[in-house]
Amino acid sequence: MNIYDLQQMTWPEIKDALTSARLAIVPIGAHEQHGPHMVESCDAVLAKRMADRLAERLHPLALVAPAVTMGISPHHLNFPGTISLQPETMISLLRDITASLKHHGITTFLWLNAHGGNQSTLSVACQKISVEQDVTIYYAKTTASASDVYKEYIASSPFGHSCEREISEAYYLAPELIREDKLQKGQLNPNPRWRHLRPGKPLQGFYRYEEMTENGCIGDATWGSYELGEKIVETALDRLEEELRYMLNVQGSIKSL
Secondary structure: OOOEEHHHOOHHHHHHHOOOOOEEEEEEOOEOOEOEOEOOOHHHHHHHHHHHHHHHHHOOOEEEOOOEOOEOOHHHOOOOOOEEOOHHHHHHHHHHHHHHHHHOOOOEEEEEEOOHHHHHHHHHHHHHHHHHHOOEEEEEEOOHHHHHHHHHHOOOOOOOOOOHHHHHHHHHHOHHHEOHHHOOEOOEOOOHHHHHHOOOOOOOOOOOHHHHEOOOOOOEHHHOOHHHHHHHHHHHHHHHHHHHHHHHHHHHHHHHO
C-alpha cells in the first residue's frame, strides 16, 4: 500500500511526508470480548485496516498514526480478557497524541473509530481538544456511513457486535480475526430491561453485555461474507474520502481569505 504509516517510517521519511500531509488519521479501537468466534483485538485491527485504506486513497494528503488499541469497554468487562479505559484516560491520550502531531505541523485530525462504546467520549474529547489546541478534529465510526447497506442486507435485530456486519468486515479486511469453526448466532437473554435502553429508545442508560447476550454476540455471524464486507467497507470508504476531500478544500479556502 502506498501510505504514510508512522509506525513503518524513519524520521527523515516522515519529515519528507510532512511537506504534503495535511491530515493525521488516528485509528481507535478496543480490546474486548467478541464472542467465541472473533479475537479481542478485533476493533483495533479493523480501525487500523480501514485507516490504511483511507490513507491510500488520500495519499499524499494523509498519514496514519499508531492505533489506540484499547477503548471504553466497561459493559464487556465481565467477559475474560476485556481491558477497559476510563473516559478521562482516553481523552488524555488523545490530547497528547494531538499535541505531539501538532508540534510536527499537523493541525487536522480524523479519529477513525471502530468501537461504538468510544463514541460519546470522542464527542467530548473533540470539543475539549479542538478548543484547547486550536486544531480541527473530525471523528467517524469506521463503516457507519454505509448504514443503508446494513439495512438492505442485514435482517438481524439487534445486530452490531460480532454479528454478520462485523464478521463480514473482518472477512474483507482481516480474516485472521475470525474463528470460522466457531461462528454462531447471538444468544440473547429474555430479560427485557436491556431492550428498553438500546439506541433510539426514549431512555438511555448503562447495562452490561451479559444482561443482553450469554455468548457475547448479537446478530448472526453465520450470515457474514466477504462479499458483504466488501460492499460495506468500500461504500464507507467512498463516503469518507469524499467528505474529507471536501473538508480539506474548505479549510484551504478559509485560510486563504
